Amino acid sequence: MTTTSKFEQLLAEGNSEPTEGWDFSWFSGRATEERPSWTYCQALCQRIARADAVFDVQTGGGERLAEILCQIDTKPRDIVASESWRPNVAIARKI
Numbered sequence: 001m002t003t004t005s006k007f008e009q010l011l012a013e014g015n016s017e018p019t020e021g022w023d024f025s026w027f028s029g030r031a032t033e034e035r036p037s038w039t040y041c042q043a044l045c046q047r048i049a050r051a052d053a054v055f056d057v058q059t060g061g062g063e064r065l066a067e068i069l070c071q072i073d074t075k076p077r078d079i080v081a082s083e084s085w086r087p088n089v090a091i092a093r094k095i
Contacts, residue, residue, distance in 0.1 A: 020087045021061030044068050053078035062092035 001009075017026045041064060048054055049072040056065045059081040069075060083092050 021091045022063055040064070041068055041071070045071050048072060048076060049074050051076045054080070056081040059083045059088075059092055061088050062094075 044064075045068050048068055054065075054076045056062075056079075059065055060083065062081055062083075065079075065081055069079070081092060083089050
């Protein structure tokens with residue numbers, strides 16, 4: 001198989017996968033990453049618990065914001081999220 005045809009095959013495979021939300025499970029076993037010693041959600045939980053208002057810009061499917069809000073007892077008075085990519089809007093509305 002030539003490099004070009006392999007590339008085209010990978011593109012076709014990627015294009016056939018769903019892109020709503022943040023589900024990257026199809027990368028399982030194909031990509032690796034190293035996590036930092038801190039977590040984004042923990043850092044935000046501490047800050048959001050003290051906030052009066054939160055604005056999540058380009059929230060994706062809203063999974064991270066929902067995860068954070070479930071972990072804190074004191075929620076901000078005003079919580080707003082924005083998302084411009086239409087497939088993710090319906091997902092974010094459910095959360």
